[in-house]
Amino acid sequence: MDVPQAILLDIEGTTSSIAFVADVLFPYARAHLRDFVAAHGEAVAPILAEVPGDDPVATLLEWIDADRKATPLKTLQGMIWAQGYAEGVLEGHVYPDTPVALRRWRGAGIPVHIYSSGSIAAQKQLFGNSIAGDLRPLIAGYFDTTSGPKRESASYTAIAAALGLPPSALLFVSDVQAEVDAAHAAGLGAVLIARDGGGDVQSLDAVLP
Ligand SMILES: CSCCC(=O)C(=O)COP(=O)(O)O
Numbered sequence: 595m596d597v598p599q600a601i602l603l604d605i606e607g608t609t610s611s612i613a614f615v616a617d618v619l620f621p622y623a624r625a626h627l628r629d630f631v632a633a634h635g636e637a638v639a640p641i642l643a644e645v646p647g648d649d650p651v652a653t654l655l656e657w658i659d660a661d662r663k664a665t666p667l668k669t670l671q672g673m674i675w676a677q678g679y680a681e682g683v684l685e686g687h688v689y690p691d692t693p694v695a696l697r698r699w700r701g702a703g704i705p706v707h708i709y710s711s712g713s714i715a716a717q718k719q720l721f722g723n724s725i726a727g728d729l730r731p732l733i734a735g736y737f738d739t740t741s742g743p744k745r746e747s748a749s750y751t752a753i754a755a756a757l758g759l760p761p762s763a764l765l766f767v768s769d770v771q772a773e774v775d776a777a778h779a780a781g782l783g784a785v786l787i788a789r790d791g792g793g794d795v796q797s798l799d800a801v802l803p
């Protein structure tokens with residue numbers, strides 16, 4: 595691929611560790627879900643209305659355990675995590691190569707966007723409160739499941755259109771083969787990152803070296 599006009603990055607397993615999401619963020623949301631819903635009835639009512647079942651909180655807890663990437667769950671998780679970041683209990687994990695790559699690509703004039711199943715608000719919280727400081731000035735934009743699921747090629751077509759770029763001008767990086775395949779099917783360049791080896795690259799340093 596030629597030098598891309600923009601880069602699109604996944605979070606979990608790409609900019610940040612799977613363990614941070616699975617072992618820190620998800621349990622934090624799980625532990626605070628019932629109390630948060632009870633304390634923010636009016637604010638969360640429209641979100642709960644999108645969740646099926648007689649006990650939406652029970653459904654949401656099942657979705658957390660099953661790692662469902664459903665938009666209402668992601669919206670609510672983001673609201674709960676915001677509280678944790680504000681209290682200083684949470685700090686967003688990023689690999690050491692993430693800020694280095696973000697700065698390098700910014701210096702090269704290549705805008706970097708995020709595409710994660712986590713809500714856009716949650717993405718901004720993670721990068722705004724990261725262990726490497728506030729990385730938001732290095733990020734040009736954010737996309738979440740409101741652009742569509744990450745394993746469907748139409749989502750990548752929609753993101754390229756939103757950026758005003760032909761799909762082939764975008765380079766997507768993810769640790770999930772099905773997401774890389776979907777991006778390829780939409781005509782994007784796509785790189786599989788596998789932090790433990792076995793992918794196209796093992797770190798963001800190796801993307802566009
Ligand atoms: C905003 S960080 C939380 C990420 C998240 O909720 C998730 O499900 C991971 O999704 P990704 O698309 O980044 O693999």
Ligand SMILES: [Mg+2]
Nearest residue numbers: 604606607769
């Ligand atoms: Mg991922």
